[in-house]
Amino acid sequence: MSLDNRDGFISTECRALAIEVRSWRFLVCLITCYNLLFQINIISKTLQSPSICIDDQISHIEVGMSFVSQYRHGGVAIAEGEEKELADELDRAYPEPRGRKKICLFSYESSNESDHQTGEEVFRREFFYPLVDTISQSLQERFENMNDFKTKYRFLCGASNMKSAILSDMLPSCCAALAKGVREGNID
Structure with missing residues (x-):
């Protein structure tokens, strides 16, 4: 309705959203979340099964933990490979972060040009590692709880x-x- 009325704000928002959805960063984030949540869903379904014993539950959690630790080391490359299959026309380069300019008020202050990081480093530091570490920590807590239960009620x-x-x-x-x-x- 608002596009029919030529509402400038809504059409600008829609164009910006379309550009963001087609961006490299969005697709890699989407693929990363899908890969990790797919494995978590398998573990969750297994843990909810009424007929599974605690030993099998613990082994499924261990498998999930090993997947997450392996994905932490090579997950970005896996997600990039899947992203290339999804979008051929995208610019696949990491977006370069904007550099901060520090105002030097005194001559002994240095400009922080040594803090410049690539787009890949920023992506890994701000999105990928926190996500994978949070999932890994949750699985570790679940594993410890299951082991405590197993030792108490073996x-x-x-x-x-x-x-x-x-x-x-x-x-x-x-x-x-x-x-x-x-x-x-x-x-x-």
Whole structure:
């Protein structure tokens, strides 16, 4: 409706949005998020399965953690390769950040030309590494929580563990720990 009325502000915003969506930075960010969230979705679906045991959950989290650590080292190159397949007509160069000009009031102050970084370095520092590190930290916390649960309530994880708890006369202490966990709200 506003385009029919020739609303200048809306049409300018739409053009700017179209340019941004076609930009290299947007596509690489989109591909990076998709690749990481696809792996996280697999882990999430696995963890929500009612029939999976805790050992399998821990192994899926370990696989996800290894994927994220490998993606941290080579993920930008992977995303760039996929971006080239999506958009042939884009300018694939990293956008160069605008340089800051520092006003020198005194002769002993230096202009910070040594702080100049390339567009790739800025992209990695401001977007890629914080995203991957946040995901890695979340998976690490989940892994530690699962391992704590496994060490406390191992006898519940499979018939062989239950049998070994019975044979080693550890079942009463394990059941007491389980009852304590239920009272404290650690187990639903």
